[in-house]
Amino acid sequence: MSRQTVISIEGGRYLPSLPLAFAIARFFDMTVDKMFDPANEEAGT
């Protein structure tokens, strides 16, 4: 995964595919719904 894609995901400009989302969540030892829950982003968490 490129640096630009990481920045885009962090900035909310790109939503990763399910396999990539699972890989990212596994890397950070979190669940996918906690990492990519839109409700959390709206609340600023």
Next chain:
Amino acid sequence: MRFIRPRLRKPAGIALFGTVYAAAWLVHGGNGWQWAITAEIGVIAFTIAAYLRGGRDSDEDALYGSRIDERQQLIAQRSWALAGKVTMFAAFAGVIIAVAARATWWWPFAAILAVTGFGYLLGLSNYGVGEEGPADDADDGHQVRSPVKR
């Protein structure tokens, strides 16, 4: 192209197709050899530039280096889709203008329009329509045995 290292794939493609273009000018005859040499010099310069760009760090340079991730692949696909749409509209405009002007050169535009339209239908056939399989609960009228043993 899998047997070529990723960073060399785009430059190799540029070199190959560019050389074929230069060879066409050579086959053309007459003063075509001048155009062939000019084209080949341009192709070599473009090939070297593509190789150098392939090592840099940006979305576009990742495309040159054939090391794109899923987001960059999406960008490339959208760009090709836009190129196809622009080509279709340009060819359609060409056909309309040629027909209105009663010109004899309408058919190249019609050919481009037909090829682009065929490419679109091919894309639908390959990537989307017709890939649906039977529903998960479809049993073709046969009794489905329960996987649970009694």
